[in-house]
Amino acid sequence: MAKVVAKIKVMPKDPEIKPNMIKKQVEKILPEGAEITASGEQPIAFGLVALMLNVAVPEESGTKILDAVQEAIESLEDVESTRVEAVTRISL
Amino acid sequence: MSKEKPHLNLVITGHVDHGKSTLMGHVLYLAGVIDDRTIRSLESEAEKLKDPSFKFAFVLDRLKEERERGLTIDLAFYKFDTKKYYFTIIDCPGHRDFVKNMITGTSQADAAILTVSAKKGEFEAGIGKGGQTVEHAVLGATLGVSQFLVAVNKMDDMTVNWSKDRYEEVKSNVDRIFKLIERELQTKLIVTYVPVSAWTGDNLMERSSNMPWYDGPVFFEALDVFVVPEKPIDKPLRIPVQDVYSITGVGTVPVGRVETGVLKEGDVVVFMPSNKQGEIKTLEMHHTRILKAEPGDNIGFNVKGLGKKDLRRGDVAGPLDSPPTVVKEFTGRIFVIYHPTAIAAGYTPVVHAHTAQVACTISELQSKIDRRTGQTIEANPSHLKSGDGAMIKLIPTRAMVIEKFSDFPPLGRFAVRDMGMTIAVGIVEDVAPKKMS
Ligand SMILES: Nc1nc2c(ncn2[C@@H]2O[C@H](COP(=O)(O)OP(=O)(O)O)[C@@H](O)[C@H]2O)c(=O)[nH]1
Ligand SMILES: [Mg+2]
Numbered sequence: 001m002a003k004v005v006a007k008i009k010v011m012p013k014d015p016e017i018k019p020n021m022i023k024k025q026v027e028k029i030l031p032e033g034a035e036i037t038a039s040g041e042q043p044i045a046f047g048l049v050a051l052m053l054n055v056a057v058p059e060e061s062g063t064k065i066l067d068a069v070q071e072a073i074e075s076l077e078d079v080e081s082t083r084v085e086a087v088t089r090i091s092l
Numbered sequence: 093m094s095k096e097k098p099h100l101n102l103v104i105t106g107h108v109d110h111g112k113s114t115l116m117g118h119v120l121y122l123a124g125v126i127d128d129r130t131i132r133s134l135e136s137e138a139e140k141l142k143d144p145s146f147k148f149a150f151v152l153d154r155l156k157e158e159r160e161r162g163l164t165i166d167l168a169f170y171k172f173d174t175k176k177y178y179f180t181i182i183d184c185p186g187h188r189d190f191v192k193n194m195i196t197g198t199s200q201a202d203a204a205i206l207t208v209s210a211k212k213g214e215f216e217a218g219i220g221k222g223g224q225t226v227e228h229a230v231l232g233a234t235l236g237v238s239q240f241l242v243a244v245n246k247m248d249d250m251t252v253n254w255s256k257d258r259y260e261e262v263k264s265n266v267d268r269i270f271k272l273i274e275r276e277l278q279t280k281l282i283v284t285y286v287p288v289s290a291w292t293g294d295n296l297m298e299r300s301s302n303m304p305w306y307d308g309p310v311f312f313e314a315l316d317v318f319v320v321p322e323k324p325i326d327k328p329l330r331i332p333v334q335d336v337y338s339i340t341g342v343g344t345v346p347v348g349r350v351e352t353g354v355l356k357e358g359d360v361v362v363f364m365p366s367n368k369q370g371e372i373k374t375l376e377m378h379h380t381r382i383l384k385a386e387p388g389d390n391i392g393f394n395v396k397g398l399g400k401k402d403l404r405r406g407d408v409a410g411p412l413d414s415p416p417t418v419v420k421e422f423t424g425r426i427f428v429i430y431h432p433t434a435i436a437a438g439y440t441p442v443v444h445a446h447t448a449q450v451a452c453t454i455s456e457l458q459s460k461i462d463r464r465t466g467q468t469i470e471a472n473p474s475h476l477k478s479g480d481g482a483m484i485k486l487i488p489t490r491a492m493v494i495e496k497f498s499d500f501p502p503l504g505r506f507a508v509r510d511m512g513m514t515i516a517v518g519i520v521e522d523v524a525p526k527k528m529s
Binding site: 004011014042047059064081083084085087088089090 | 152181182183184185186187189190192193194196197198199334335337339342345347375376377378379390391392393394405447512513514
């Protein structure tokens with residue numbers, strides 16, 4: 001079964017909120033079927049640091065599950081926005 | 093792998109079963125990404141499944157497992173290098189829904205591989221109705237790719253038997269499609285064709301003795317014919333705003349990615365459609381102050397005289413003498429990916445373009461187009477269905493910036509969404525600007 005991995009950039013509400021704080025919360029609310037396969041941070045500007053996530057989802061569910069992932073993350077108090085920067089299929 | 097070589101992002105496309113996975117697996121193997129011992133173990137795995145043909149496709153699975161465990165977030169599950177370049181591979185998902193994410197994504201595709209099977213029946217299915225060969229060529233060009241390598245695959249197949257005539261037939265048909273895309277998108281494309289067998293490896297790295305009639309570059313040579321795309325620094329500035337912050341001790345800070353042009357400290361820019369102006373005090377990228385930002389840079393910039401409430405996501409920053417275009421109406425050349433019933437005038441789905449998401453009403457279905465020939469099949473059709481190509485007019489339900497694809501490709505492509513699905517994708521053929529006071 002093929003999977004699609006999306007690289008998602010998560011912007012914090014303000015410079016005080018650090019990527020790790022967001023990541024811990026994301027792990028708790030990630031929709032079923034989605035899985036974080038890697039994470040990191042990207043300094044942006046003026047103290048803002050984005051959380052970068054690779055999220056794997058089953059290809060056959062289409063973008064519905066990616067939308068749900070973005071919605072769930074955006075519902076967090078500490079999150080300003082999310083953006084899918086790239087998607088790639090992995091495996092067969 | 094050397095990181096000093098220039099880096100190119102490669103999108104891999106092709107109709108299902110035309111050999112994408114086999115080709116990529118074999119290329120990665122030849123590039124030395126996977127060793128002989130591993131390939132032998134994959135070979136025996138494949139034999140157990142009684143399908144030795146999966147040997148190379150298994151390379152991808154093996155690498156995926158390795159890379160998944162890694163902690164990198166560069167999405168480079170598959171990477172390799174040639175004499176000249178360091179390549180990372182983006183494998184286009186087969187599920188058409190994800191096209192939306194490719195269209196609105198920020199990662200630049202620099203070149204594309206299109207795998208086209210020469211096998212009897214398969215080639216025809218790929219360019220036939222519902223086939224993905226045409227669709228993927230269009231998608232690549234829509235993503236702004238201007239250089240393509242077409243791997244005419246399965247030359248070893250019984251029905252092909254290394255035939256020059258079959259290769260020429262495939263090539264001329266695919267070339268016709270690319271010529272059409274060039275005309276329709278008003279863009280210049282460089283397309284290289286190589287007859288290969290992803291399975292046997294003929295013409296991948298070594299010149300094939302089975303095809304002595306072929307004197308062009310082999311696959312790896314053709315990869316080195318790619319060039320690093322030039323940054324569109326000569327175009328007017330366009331920065332779609334992702335977020336707007338109010339930062340203590342700094343002020344109002346929009347954050348976004350420079351798509352075209354250059355932004356410098358002291359520049360005065362206008363944000364559309366909010367129609368607010370301000371002078372740039374400072375720019376930062378990776379927390380470091382920079383004096384000048386270029387296409388591809390993710391920046392935050394501090395604007396004098398504007399409050400956080402003055403700006404919003406979906407605004408686009410541009411120069412005063414060439415402000416971003418706010419449209420009254422725009423003409424889209426679209427491809428309907430999927431609609432459960434039919435699309436008619438009056439339909440109001442959400443259009444996603446750069447950082448904007450705006451409901452737009454389809455005001456007119458101008459024509460239905462056969463994407464394989466470019467011919468109008470029907471003028472003023474009453475409705476459109478899955479698989480149709482068309483020219484349509486759209487009216488945004490609130491102020492929106494969108495540009496002609498031929499002027500600003502990153503701001504001129506869009507995805508149409510409804511009911512949680514990608515309904516259509518397209519490029520902006522024309523815009524009717526709205527008068528801004
Ligand atoms: N004869 C022949 N078969 C091939 C070649 N490349 C791929 N195939 C076969 O075509 C089928 C589909 O290949 P795959 O790489 O999975 O295609 P994908 O769907 O485009 O990823 C498999 O059975 C492969 O073994 C080739 O060069 N020659
Ligand atoms: Mg495959």
